[in-house]
Amino acid sequence: xxVKPHSENWPLWEVFIRARQGxxxxxxxxxxxxxxxxxxxxxxxxxxxxxxxxxxxxxxxKNIHASNPDDAGEFFDPANDKVYRHPSFYHLPxxxxxx
Amino acid sequence: MDLLSSYIIHQADxxxxxxxxxxxxxxxxxxxxxxxxxSNIALDLIGQARNFxxxxxxxxNELDPGEIITEDDLAYLRDGNEFKNFILxxxxxxxxxxxxxxxxxxxxxxxxxxxxLVKSQNTELAAIxxxxxxxxxxHVKWSSEWVIRLGDGTSESHxxxxxxxxxLNPYIAEMFTPADxxxxxxxxxxxxxxxxxxxxxxxxxxxxxxxxxxxxISEEKKTMQILSGKNGVHSEHLGFLLAEMQxxxxxxxxxxW
Amino acid sequence: MxxxxxxxxxxxxxxxxxxxxxxxxxxxxxxxxxQMSQHAHSEIVGMLPEGNWITxxxxxRRKATLVAKVQDEAGHGxxxxxxxxxxxxxxxxxxxxxxxxKAKYSSIFNYPTLSxxxxxxxxxxVDGAAIMNQVPLCRxxxxxxARAMIRICKEESxxxxxxxxxxxxxxxGSEAQKQMCQDAINRWWWPSLMMFGPNDDAxxxxxxxxxxxxxxxTNDELRQKFVDVCVEQVKTLEMQLPDPQIKWNETTGHxxxxxxxxxxxxxxxxxxxxxxKERLEARKxxxxxGAWVREAAAAHAAKKDxxxxxxxHGSQTA
Numbered sequence: 246x247x248v249k250p251h252s253e254n255w256p257l258w259e260v261f262i263r264a265r266q267g268x269x270x271x272x273x274x275x276x277x278x279x280x281x282x283x284x285x286x287x288x289x290x291x292x293x294x295x296x297x298x299x300x301x302x303x304x305x306x307k308n309i310h311a312s313n314p315d316d317a318g319e320f321f322d323p324a325n326d327k328v329y330r331h332p333s334f335y336h337l338p339x340x341x342x343x344x
Numbered sequence: 345m346d347l348l349s350s351y352i353i354h355q356a357d358x359x360x361x362x363x364x365x366x367x368x369x370x371x372x373x374x375x376x377x378x379x380x381x382x383s384n385i386a387l388d389l390i391g392q393a394r395n396f397x398x399x400x401x402x403x404x405n406e407l408d409p410g411e412i413i414t415e416d417d418l419a420y421l422r423d424g425n426e427f428k429n430f431i432l433x434x435x436x437x438x439x440x441x442x443x444x445x446x447x448x449x450x451x452x453x454x455x456x457x458x459x460x461l462v463k464s465q466n467t468e469l470a471a472i473x474x475x476x477x478x479x480x481x482x483h484v485k486w487s488s489e490w491v492i493r494l495g496d497g498t499s500e501s502h503x504x505x506x507x508x509x510x511x512l513n514p515y516i517a518e519m520f521t522p523a524d525x526x527x528x529x530x531x532x533x534x535x536x537x538x539x540x541x542x543x544x545x546x547x548x549x550x551x552x553x554x555x556x557x558x559x560x561i562s563e564e565k566k567t568m569q570i571l572s573g574k575n576g577v578h579s580e581h582l583g584f585l586l587a588e589m590q591x592x593x594x595x596x597x598x599x600x601w
Numbered sequence: 602m603x604x605x606x607x608x609x610x611x612x613x614x615x616x617x618x619x620x621x622x623x624x625x626x627x628x629x630x631x632x633x634x635x636q637m638s639q640h641a642h643s644e645i646v647g648m649l650p651e652g653n654w655i656t657x658x659x660x661x662r663r664k665a666t667l668v669a670k671v672q673d674e675a676g677h678g679x680x681x682x683x684x685x686x687x688x689x690x691x692x693x694x695x696x697x698x699x700x701x702x703k704a705k706y707s708s709i710f711n712y713p714t715l716s717x718x719x720x721x722x723x724x725x726x727v728d729g730a731a732i733m734n735q736v737p738l739c740r741x742x743x744x745x746x747a748r749a750m751i752r753i754c755k756e757e758s759x760x761x762x763x764x765x766x767x768x769x770x771x772x773x774g775s776e777a778q779k780q781m782c783q784d785a786i787n788r789w790w791w792p793s794l795m796m797f798g799p800n801d802d803a804x805x806x807x808x809x810x811x812x813x814x815x816x817x818x819t820n821d822e823l824r825q826k827f828v829d830v831c832v833e834q835v836k837t838l839e840m841q842l843p844d845p846q847i848k849w850n851e852t853t854g855h856x857x858x859x860x861x862x863x864x865x866x867x868x869x870x871x872x873x874x875x876x877x878k879e880r881l882e883a884r885k886x887x888x889x890x891g892a893w894v895r896e897a898a899a900a901h902a903a904k905k906d907x908x909x910x911x912x913x914h915g916s917q918t919a
Binding site for chain 3 (some may be wrong): 254291
Binding site (some may be wrong): 290 | 375376377378380381384485486489493
């Protein structure tokens, strides 16, 4: 048996839920769990009690890397200019359906 | 009461008493997430109990239309000697080890039983079992994982699990000892004799206990069973449990809540 | 003014949400941590007065719905702790603050639940007041807080309806049940009004909180709204609110009501309420007695590869 005392601190996990077929997984919140199995079960208990989900992803929070909001300007602005990437830029006559 | 109704009530009582015990943890669990997990299990069990009580009530009302009874009459107006739950389930919660071990032992049994009951000649029993099997699979998974975590965790958790086994193992035999309503269920093909589930139960349970580095259990030597929850001869715990649970209905008889 | 402060002020002005890694003034961060963690603590401590009656719920349906409600409160606490942690404090630290008496929780939960009717009164009045406070928070300036509140508000309406239904059933029952109902209303009415906090002119934190759009309406505004709503609802119950001074005011278009016993409010806040000690002790006990469980799970995870494969292999399906 082990000799040294164990930390009781469980890692923090971020939870992503896919609500229905066809949708993306969306960030729902975070929770503590000792391992991935527990994290998934806890996520099911906490975030899908009212049938709010059919698929669960859990990731240890430490494994999430985020962009720096201060860089938002240079990171995201160039895309703002490129309006032609958005479907609404193109005006099609009414008769053209399904596009 | 006819034997088949007793059989159904036995299922209901098991689910209610364990659901009640589990619900006692609400607000007192070792971590918030597990508080929610155990209350979910409690809710599943209370739901099962309601289904079984409603079935029993409608059956009893059909057979004896004199006085119409409800699920609540069955849950709240019977005394301890009329309850047919396993003594295992009325035991006090103890610590987390005892609670999850109790769940593990019982859910492992319930799963095997529901697997058979889905084929029941009694279509309502089959339907309830169909609904309950999925939940029970989850209960087995959840409790198995905890048995393993605690058995193979720290030396403290390991010794608490061993204590829990010492407390609960004496109550295992009752699960496989048929009562008169079990024989009736088997012969009418409504259910199955519980001792037919024994071998597989020990196999599955011991498999998990081994992974958990806990002592495996062997079928109890034939020790005299003095108490029999299934026959209404309970441990002292049930009286206190029912006194608390039934208080309002007894203190204010005949009221709507 | 530094660019960051200006950008922050602009976001607040334009109702653009502040997100976890955005720059924010220290005071804003501190205020949020305090408010959100205390909100979380309130949910968790709030499980106790209602949890008391789970084992005594008088019907199977009431038993199930009460477990579900209290479980929801655990979930709400969890959403709020989770949102608070995005501000750079751990749940563990906030819980230490609670247990050390450094963090507060809503005083209402320091009152005892003495009868089944109390469960109804809590659902109707306490959850009712909470909803009134919480709906505006769905537009709080801090993103994670607003999102947690949206989730919470969706679940909360079942709680209030459940409570009211309990009281309605009692109000249509036996004499003893009617008395039980009125008695619970008598004991929970004033503490529910206190949930909205001190009068506006006695509330120092409110101003800054409103400026930063964490808080949207003042204490008195919300309290008045609550009174107006309850005075109508109590008529359905054919019960009385324990305030002889409640009277329709034609000029203001609201119901006037009596003076709150502020001495009681501050006493309970200070720690001298009926159940302060018991509530905190229950939470400390659960936490301390749970330590070995948390340690064991952490130890086990450290020993094993915690991919799902391990467990799939170990458990069986029927």
